Amino acid sequence: MTSLNRGPAGRPARVSTKTLHDGVRRTVLPSGLRIVTEAIPTTRSAALGVWVRIGSRDETTAMSGASHFLEHLLFKGTEKRSALDISAEIEAVGGETNAFTTKEYTCYYARVLDADLPLAIDVLCDAVANSVLDPADVETERGVILEEIAMHDDEPGDEVHDVFTEALFGASTPLGRLISGTEETISPMTRTQINRFYRSRYLASQIVITAAGNLDHTKVVKLVRAALAGSPLDTAGEPAALRDTKKHRVQKPATVVRNRDTEQAHLVLGGTGITRGDERRFALGVLNNVLGGGMSSRLFQEIREKRGLAYSVYSYGSQYADAGLFGVYAGCAPGKAEEVLKLIRAELAAVAADGITEAELARGKGMVKGAYVLGLEDTGSRMSRLAKSELLYGGLMGVDELLARVDAVTLQETNALAADLLTRPMSLAVVGPFDENAFSAAR
8 A cells, every 4th residue: 555644756745734723723634534633731631532424324224333333343453452452552651542433423532641642643543544353353342232232221211312213213214223233233244244344434534533632733643644654544535525414304203112111211202403504503502401401491490390200301402414303301200201291292382382581591591601611621522522523514613603603592593493393293202111002192
């Protein structure tokens, strides 16, 4: 393989670097791989992430769970390092590594002392670019993942969100499928299939490497280029475009009940939301906080504080490139499920019809702004912000600009969104000791 670290006549290959904001710089390598860093000189640590724009929605039905399977395998060893080497080298300097998979991307990350960032770059780049996917490791991790799936089935409070997503988008659709895959898809998946998925999807053009902390951008770029020299990611290319925003098809409203012998009933009621690029996302953040975003929210006050019917109740939203969802979760005694569901429906209907107040608007804005700023207090969250901005939005919004966008949300805009969002057809997911027709009246 020809390395792109040197150009014709031995000259360094050209890279494109620009400053995005104070302390934030972005470089595009000849391979199409992007590197975005934020220098925070006052810290003594650094967070590094290798983000791949491949997730569970990029899999075929037969390969459902491949992204998550691969996430497990990439820490199992390369030509240079064994699985023990990968973990021991980072832990020897007091650092930590981990990874996670979502529907639209996979992340491999490390947090270390600033002086050990070069080591973290070398280890993570090696693991992501050069994994050998040893057949024995495939079998070991297959067992681990099957146990993970079984463990998830024993957590009804988590399971109900997956049931709701399946009810909304359809279990056979990319957004409706489980990130982990199922026993039926993981058990027969071969090493050859996983390796083909790895080499065809993990391309430099799909990867963004981000770092935040006490660092120098130019040095980070040099270290990344050195770590990837001669690897399968050292090829020519252009950065991948943002995901297609063509509207995702959803299912007809459905009620899905999973019978589980549990002490508590778990409910999610909701419907379609807005897409990631929708300008109303700032108003949605405000509306969500007013409805069910904290202890002062309407749902929490009405259902828990006034009536004591549920220990946990909250609203939430998820946005994707081409779709979104909005839901309300409640965990309560099975005998109170019908009453809780009735109260949730009544509160949503009231907000849809009458809107929220000026006082609630102000409180909702304060919650959004506070959560955002306080969430940037560590290098890990700043590193994640860089990556999500690049992968999901195609650009980085400054903190002041984002706060200004929240401040600009009006009562009219928020109430119009509530009237739209909360009157859409809704699906219901229930996990608990009920038969499948227990909530037939709610269909």
